[in-house]
Amino acid sequence: MKNYTKIKDISNLSETIKDAILLKMNPFEFQDLGTHKTLVMLFFNSSLRTRLSTEKAAKNLGMEVMILNVNDAWNIEFEDGTIMNGNSSEHIKEAAQVISQYADVIAVRAFPTLQDKAKDESEYVLNNFIKYSTVPIVNMESATAHPLQALADAITITELTEKVKPKVVLSWAPHPKALPQAVPNSFVEMMQNLEVDLTITHPEGYELSEEVTKNTIINHNQDEALKNADFVYVKNWSSYNDYGKILNQDENWMMTKTKLGKAKFMHCLPVRRNVVVEDAVLDSEQSVVIRQANNRTYAAQVVLKQILEEL
Numbered sequence: 001m002k003n004y005t006k007i008k009d010i011s012n013l014s015e016t017i018k019d020a021i022l023l024k025m026n027p028f029e030f031q032d033l034g035t036h037k038t039l040v041m042l043f044f045n046s047s048l049r050t051r052l053s054t055e056k057a058a059k060n061l062g063m064e065v066m067i068l069n070v071n072d073a074w075n076i077e078f079e080d081g082t083i084m085n086g087n088s089s090e091h092i093k094e095a096a097q098v099i100s101q102y103a104d105v106i107a108v109r110a111f112p113t114l115q116d117k118a119k120d121e122s123e124y125v126l127n128n129f130i131k132y133s134t135v136p137i138v139n140m141e142s143a144t145a146h147p148l149q150a151l152a153d154a155i156t157i158t159e160l161t162e163k164v165k166p167k168v169v170l171s172w173a174p175h176p177k178a179l180p181q182a183v184p185n186s187f188v189e190m191m192q193n194l195e196v197d198l199t200i201t202h203p204e205g206y207e208l209s210e211e212v213t214k215n216t217i218i219n220h221n222q223d224e225a226l227k228n229a230d231f232v233y234v235k236n237w238s239s240y241n242d243y244g245k246i247l248n249q250d251e252n253w254m255m256t257k258t259k260l261g262k263a264k265f266m267h268c269l270p271v272r273r274n275v276v277v278e279d280a281v282l283d284s285e286q287s288v289v290i291r292q293a294n295n296r297t298y299a300a301q302v303v304l305k306q307i308l309e310e311l
């Protein structure tokens with residue numbers, strides 16, 4: 001693997017999921033692979049799980065890890081040809097090449113503006129790192145995608161399913177803040193590549209990009225969509241068409257124990273209790289959110305392993 005910036009960078013998904021589950025059973029099997037190799041993690045935004053699980057994954061492979069909260073460093077300019085007499089002190093052209101000298105792999109987290117759709121869809125932060133870095137790039141959640149989370153979700157469903165083709169429902173939930181579409185985008189794309197029966201449910205106006213949903217079933221009736229579900233993945237996202245706007249805060253969309261039925265409850269975390277999902281769900285054995293967060297380590301580890309093997 002050269003980079004992991006999108007799900008399509010995985011050449012064999014089923015083998016990669018199997019390998020991640022094997023790494024979980026024996027996390028130090030490849031502890032020499034990353035000797036004298038350094039992962040530099042760059043955070044333009046907050047993180048708990050991605051930061052710790054990716055660091056743990058790298059260390060399980062014997063890598064050194066350096067972390068930079070980019071907001072503590074010089075402001076980076078991403079536009080080409082700009083007269084840099086404003087707030088930006090350093091251009092991505094220099095920054096990416098300099099960081100590449102300290103790193104064997106660079107991982108980047110950079111959320112969308114949720115104000116400028118074209119700019120967000122250009123993935124200007126991630127793509128400029130790909131363009132100007134001289135080492136592999138890993139996406140730790142970009143403007144439009146969170147492929148490490150989606151891989152952890154696929155590992156979780158693969159571990160837990162009791163059916164050849166489980167029914168998986170992605171259900172929108174209310175939230176007081178405007179959130180990105182990155183997690184649902186990557187979850188939908190990942191499920192389209194697994195042997196699952198996928199349904200998406202959300203209020204009208206919350207349609208994800210048609211380039212993501214393709215021919216996946218979308219049902220605006222949450223109760224109907226949830227019937228016979230085996231896995232229910234709950235997530236808020238802001239409107240894609242009315243870009244970045246909150247159109248609905250109807251608390252009836254919150255996930256409850258009654259609505260969940262016998263399904264397993266999934267969420268990428270962090271989650272707002274009794275807004276997105278009621279306590280009774282998160283505190284029940286049907287919730288697999290802690291397992292999902294654990295699987296973030298093995299998702300990151302299998303990706304870093306595949307990258308290190310090609311260095």
Ligand code: CP
Binds near residue numbers: 149270
């Ligand atoms: N799910 C996830 O990416 O968590 P963090 O934002 O805490 O990294």
